[in-house]
Amino acid sequence: MTLSIGVIGTGMIGTEHIRRISQVLSGAEITAVTDVNLDAAKQVAGDLPDAEVFDSGQELIRSGRVDAVLVTSWGPTHEEFVLASIAAGKPVFCEKPLATTAEACRRIIAAEVAAGRRLVQVGFMRRYDASYRELKARIDSGEVGAPLICYSAHRNPSVGESYTSEMAIVDTAVHDFDVTRWLLGEEFTAIRVVPAKQNSLGGGLRDPLLMVVETESGVLVNVETSVNIRYGYDIRGEVVGESGAAALAASSPALADWRERFSAAFDTEFQEWIDTASQPIGPSAWDGYAATVVCDAGVRSLETGERVAVVLGDKPALYEGTPE
Ligand SMILES: NC(=O)C1=CN([C@@H]2O[C@H](COP(=O)(O)OP(=O)(O)OC[C@H]3O[C@@H](n4cnc5c(N)ncnc54)[C@H](O)[C@@H]3O)[C@@H](O)[C@H]2O)C=CC1
Numbered sequence: 608m609t610l611s612i613g614v615i616g617t618g619m620i621g622t623e624h625i626r627r628i629s630q631v632l633s634g635a636e637i638t639a640v641t642d643v644n645l646d647a648a649k650q651v652a653g654d655l656p657d658a659e660v661f662d663s664g665q666e667l668i669r670s671g672r673v674d675a676v677l678v679t680s681w682g683p684t685h686e687e688f689v690l691a692s693i694a695a696g697k698p699v700f701c702e703k704p705l706a707t708t709a710e711a712c713r714r715i716i717a718a719e720v721a722a723g724r725r726l727v728q729v730g731f732m733r734r735y736d737a738s739y740r741e742l743k744a745r746i747d748s749g750e751v752g753a754p755l756i757c758y759s760a761h762r763n764p765s766v767g768e769s770y771t772s773e774m775a776i777v778d779t780a781v782h783d784f785d786v787t788r789w790l791l792g793e794e795f796t797a798i799r800v801v802p803a804k805q806n807s808l809g810g811g812l813r814d815p816l817l818m819v820v821e822t823e824s825g826v827l828v829n830v831e832t833s834v835n836i837r838y839g840y841d842i843r844g845e846v847v848g849e850s851g852a853a854a855l856a857a858s859s860p861a862l863a864d865w866r867e868r869f870s871a872a873f874d875t876e877f878q879e880w881i882d883t884a885s886q887p888i889g890p891s892a893w894d895g896y897a898a899t900v901v902c903d904a905g906v907r908s909l910e911t912g913e914r915v916a917v918v919l920g921d922k923p924a925l926y927e928g929t930p931e
């Protein structure tokens with residue numbers, strides 16, 4: 608059966624995912640689109656033979672033309688659309704972050720638990736990247752011994768004018784929190800964020816940032832965000848263990864942006880979601896929440912300069928056995 612997908616947000620990544628679903632992958636079609644910028648949605652729909660343009664995300668979610676929802680609008684709007692999809696009983700793939708506060712993620716978890724089944728998948732595509740998967744396999748095989756320290760550098764050549772210093776944590780480092788949590792198979796317990804010497808090319812942003820995140824067993828995860836480092840898009844990762852170290856292969860020459868670096872990972876991620884949307888097996892709302900709790904604490908640490916505890920609370924049974 609072909610999965611009919613409605614897309615909310617036809618901006619940069621929305622159009623990227625529409626292209627991949629309609630031209631690269633199999634088993635799905637785009638039957639509905641919407642955007643607050645309706646002209647943008649109409650333009651995108653112009654290239655899609657079966658897509659209807661809706662005036663709002665809420666109408667699109669309710670439409671009988673839509674089996675599953677893809678949310679690619681701005682982060683602060685995610686909660687509304689994910690909650691409406693759960694209320695409609697429709698699977699929803701939400702680009703990261705699941706929501707911009709832990710409080711909002713908790714409301715999503717409560718709604719999904721009340722629905723009694725998983726409907727939400729979060730766009731943490733690094734888990735689908737071949738080099739991250741290889742790194743995880745090396746750690747899990749015991750090759751480096753018990754992990755002690757982990758490095759995760761996240762460098763962007765530039766960011767848009769609406770980007771704020773907090774977004775380096777909530778929008779950018781959220782990937783690093785998720786992927787290192789997944790690599791280590793542990794929850795985080797505290798974070799401290801320290802601004803480095805300011806990058807003069809950063810338009811006044813507190814950039815770069817260094818973050819030290821602690822895990823339950825005491826592993827230290829060092830996250831660097833540099834969002835105006837002109838040489839390119841560069842993602843680095845290394846895990847140092849008791850008997851060795853393992854790292855991601857560096858991209859050489861440097862890449863332009865996330866599209867180039869993670870294109871294959873997005874393909875794998877979306878093909879899996881299309882194939883399993885009614886019973887999703889990818890990153891869950893709990894995973895989205897766990898990363899956002901670290902972000903909330905990180906934002907407080909950036910404001911106060913202090914080490915801030917990360918407190919998750921109990922994991923509902925619905926999420927037991929989902930990938931960690
Ligand atoms: N996984 C990844 O590596 C990436 C994830 N993202 C995430 O994807 C999301 C979108 O990012 P971009 O495409 O870069 O932003 P964008 O600004 O290019 O596109 C977002 C679109 O959503 C629309 N929009 C905003 N509010 C809306 C609403 N209430 N209803 C309908 N449409 C609405 C905007 O008009 C815009 O066209 C963000 O959450 C971002 O963090 C973005 C880039 C890479």
Ligand SMILES: O=C1[C@@H](O)[C@H](O)[C@@H](O)[C@H](O)[C@H]1O
Binds near residue numbers: 763778779782865
């Ligand atoms: O998700 C992404 C963007 O939204 C974010 O703004 C960038 O910093 C990340 O590198 C990219 O992967």
